[in-house]
Amino acid sequence: MSTYVDGFVIPIPKTKVNAYKKMAKMGAKTWMKHGALAYYECVADDIKAPYSINFPTMTKAKKNETVIFAFIVFKSKAHRNKVNAKVHKEFGEMPGAENFAMPFDVSKMAFGGFKTLAQG
Template sequence: MSTYVDGFVIPIPKKNVNAYKKMAKLGCKTWMKHGALAYFECLADDVKVPYGIGFPKMCKTKKNETVVFAFIVYKSKAHRKQVNAKVHKEFGEMPGAENFKMPFDATKMAFGGFKTLIKG
């Protein structure tokens, strides 16, 4: 079975990690409730790489920032569209949603949808 993945790389102030974790727990609960196959939120740990470019360098993080690598797995691109429509509808209907402030600068977030090339 092929899958489809939404991937995110998010620079975040270290002081906001707990607020982000709270938001991510709600995200996990909501995406999974609406049919996502898997939901991961990962905090940078071992990012001083001997080759290539580590995530902090790629994101041009400041000393007071870290990086979140997150991904959501779906059955297909069509399934992703269905799940995300339900999720966005639910979030839009939440009391106070219009005043919610993200615990990171969304303009620095990288995001994309990915076709699965190999699945183990």
């Protein structure tokens, strides 16, 4: 069975990484509770790219920013749509949800759903 993946690339101020980590842990718990197969939120570490463009260049990250690479794995696109609907409903019902501010500039985030070509 081929899985489906939601992928994210996010430039984020280095001073906001701890706030992001707290949010990511809550996200992991919630997505997994609602059926995601895997959930990863990763911060840039070894991003030298001598043979290709690097993530900071690709995202136009500023000197005070680093890059988050994240992905969530689902059974299928339909499964992803069901899980995400449950997650967004739960987040929307949380106290203070209407005033929640992301620890990064959402307009700089890249997001998309991907069909899996190969997995091991």
